[in-house]
Amino acid sequence: MFKHVFLTGPPGVGKTTLVQKACDALVSSGVGVEGFYTEEVREGGRRVGFDVVTVTGERGHLSRIRDIAGAAHGRREYTVGQYVVDLPSFENLALPLFRKVGSADGGSRKVFVIDEIGKMELFSHSFIRAVRQTLDSPSCTVLGTIPIPKGKPLGLVEEVRSRRDVKVFTVSKENRNAILEDILSALQECLKPQT
Numbered sequence: 001m002f003k004h005v006f007l008t009g010p011p012g013v014g015k016t017t018l019v020q021k022a023c024d025a026l027v028s029s030g031v032g033v034e035g036f037y038t039e040e041v042r043e044g045g046r047r048v049g050f051d052v053v054t055v056t057g058e059r060g061h062l063s064r065i066r067d068i069a070g071a072a073h074g075r076r077e078y079t080v081g082q083y084v085v086d087l088p089s090f091e092n093l094a095l096p097l098f099r100k101v102g103s104a105d106g107g108s109r110k111v112f113v114i115d116e117i118g119k120m121e122l123f124s125h126s127f128i129r130a131v132r133q134t135l136d137s138p139s140c141t142v143l144g145t146i147p148i149p150k151g152k153p154l155g156l157v158e159e160v161r162s163r164r165d166v167k168v169f170t171v172s173k174e175n176r177n178a179i180l181e182d183i184l185s186a187l188q189e190c191l192k193p194q195t
Helices: 015-028 087-102 125-136 155-162 179-191
Strands: 004-009 032-043 046-054 059-065 078-080 083-085 110-114 140-147 166-170
Touching: 004 015, 004 155, 004 179, 015 032, 015 110, 015 140, 015 179, 032 087, 046 087, 059 087, 087 110, 087 125, 110 125, 125 140, 125 155, 140 155, 140 179, 155 166, 166 179
Parallel strands: 004 140, 004 166, 032 110, 110 140
Antiparallel strands: 032 046, 046 059, 059 083, 078 083
8 A cells, every 4th residue: 555656757847837736736635735946057058056945836946957066165065966965954954844834733644745855855864864754754745846867866866766655756748748647636536535
C-alpha cells in the first residue's frame, strides 16, 4: 500500500506544473497542503537560477549563476553545473516547513510538497534527515519530484524511488496533460484513513 506520490521525468517536462495543479485541486477539495516548489528564475530570457517557493508564497534563493551569485566569503561553495547553491537561504525557508508538518496533529491528513529532491537540495544534510522523517511520519502524505536517473545515482533519490510505500509516476511530454487525474486519484487513495 503506497502512501506517497513522486513524479519523475526529464528537466523541463512539467513536473512542477503538475505538482502545482495537483495542489490547487487538493486545496479546493479541502485537503491541507504544506511544502515548497522549485521555480526557475529568468532575466532577459535566460535562466539565471532557481528559487524555493513555499506553498504559501514565500520565496528564497536556491541557486544563481556564478556571475550573479558573487563570491562566497570564506564559506564552502556548493555548485551544480554553472549554478552556485545558496544553502543557508534554502535551509532557512525549507527546514521550518518540515518542522511544522512534524508537529501537525494526526487527525487531519496533510499533503506535504517536496519539489524537488535533487542535486542542489541534497547538499543539505538537514534536508536529507527531514525528508526521511517526513516519509516515515504516519500523518503525512508526500507529493514530491525526483530527477530521472542520470550519471552517478543520488543516494536519497534512489532510496525514495525504491521505497515500497512510494508510487512513482514518470512524466513525459506525451502524457503530462492526461496524467493529472491519475496523480490525484493516487493521492486520494493515500489520504484515505488507514484501517
